[in-house]
Amino acid sequence: MLRQALLVASRSGGVRKIVETAPGIRQVVRRFIAGETIDDALAVTQRLTAENLLVTLDVLGEDTSSERMAEQIVEHYTELLKRLADHGLGSRAEVSLKLTAVGQALDERLALDNARRVCTAARSAGTTVTLDMEDHTTVESTLRILHELRGDFPDVGAVIQSYLRRAEEYCADLAYEGSRVRLCKGAYAAPESVAFGDEDEVDKSYVRCMKVLMAGRGYPMLATHDPRLIEIAGALAVLHDRDPDTFEYQMLYGIRPQEQRRLAEQGDQVRVYVAYGSEWYGYFMRRLAERPANLAFFLRSVASK
Numbered sequence: 001m002l003r004q005a006l007l008v009a010s011r012s013g014g015v016r017k018i019v020e021t022a023p024g025i026r027q028v029v030r031r032f033i034a035g036e037t038i039d040d041a042l043a044v045t046q047r048l049t050a051e052n053l054l055v056t057l058d059v060l061g062e063d064t065s066s067e068r069m070a071e072q073i074v075e076h077y078t079e080l081l082k083r084l085a086d087h088g089l090g091s092r093a094e095v096s097l098k099l100t101a102v103g104q105a106l107d108e109r110l111a112l113d114n115a116r117r118v119c120t121a122a123r124s125a126g127t128t129v130t131l132d133m134e135d136h137t138t139v140e141s142t143l144r145i146l147h148e149l150r151g152d153f154p155d156v157g158a159v160i161q162s163y164l165r166r167a168e169e170y171c172a173d174l175a176y177e178g179s180r181v182r183l184c185k186g187a188y189a190a191p192e193s194v195a196f197g198d199e200d201e202v203d204k205s206y207v208r209c210m211k212v213l214m215a216g217r218g219y220p221m222l223a224t225h226d227p228r229l230i231e232i233a234g235a236l237a238v239l240h241d242r243d244p245d246t247f248e249y250q251m252l253y254g255i256r257p258q259e260q261r262r263l264a265e266q267g268d269q270v271r272v273y274v275a276y277g278s279e280w281y282g283y284f285m286r287r288l289a290e291r292p293a294n295l296a297f298f299l300r301s302v303a304s305k
């Protein structure tokens with residue numbers, strides 16, 4: 001119930017105004033977000049990569065409503081990728097891209113062309129792009145764009161959300177040689193007709209998907225903070241004789257940082273998803289929805305101001 005309410009609030013302009021102007025909100029947000037500028041993002045990336053972690057950078061912004069806004073996001077990614085290369089970070093940090101940020105809701109073709117420009121900039125910087133998966137209404141369009149892009153950029157990463165009833169089928173389609181696939185539970189509100197509503201069902205689906213990806217020929221990117229799922233991932237890696245460089249764990253910046261380090265220290269690859277930018281509201285609200293303790297932390301911080 002609380003999760004659903006927070007996810008609905010993540011799309012509400014009225015709640016947005018209240019949250020964005022809450023006292024001390026910026027300090028609370030900084031727990032999950034690297035900052036607002038490219039310099040902030042680079043500083044966090046340098047710190048994490050120095051600790052033997054990999055990074056994927058997300059420029060915050062979604063639901064872009066004009067071509068001009070989409071253009072600004074593309075230009076921002078291009079600048080970010082250039083700066084990553086200048087700092088010699090291309091081999092340790094990639095970018096995550098939301099297609100709605102580059103115009104998917106306006107025109108699929110525009111989003112494809114814009115995503116292609118970001119992929120070109122990533123290639124020049126010696127790195128890759130992963131297409132985040134958003135609201136369930138965008139899934140088929142995102143997969144179409146992914147397949148188009150992979151024609152020229154085979155290393156573009158896909159994301160599959162295990163809460164989708166069709167998740168296992170999507171994973172089977174994507175478990176081919178060279179295919180980078182991030183598996184996550186799914187962070188958006190979705191109706192029962194397309195997604196499992198029960199947490200246990202979502203977790204069981206995650207395990208089924210993980211089995212398909214780990215047994216397959218692609219490159220699984222297991223995005224979860226869930227200790228049980230991380231343990232099963234480790235067991236599957238042993239079962240399928242996978243070397244640590246043939247898959248990776250992924251976690252969000254600010255969530256279970258000790259676990260990120262523990263896995264890296266035992267020789268696994270761990271990539272941290274680092275979001276930054278001024279459009280933090282939707283991302284922040286989805287993090288609150290995931291964990292009541294995060295909501296309590298937010299309310300305590302605001303109340304103490």
Ligand code: FDA
Binds near residue numbers: 159291
């Ligand atoms: P869940 O939230 O169920 O937590 C499971 C357990 O993990 C908890 O019971 C607790 O033990 C532990 N845990 C979680 N948070 C913790 C905390 N703050 N402190 C301590 N323990 C904690 N979603 C999407 O729809 N599209 C996308 O493209 C992406 N991309 C993405 C990238 C990466 C790298 C990650 C990690 C996640 C995403 N997500 C996403 C978000 C994802 O769908 C999901 O909402 C969150 O990862 C939360 O799910 P968990 O798997 O962590 O489990």
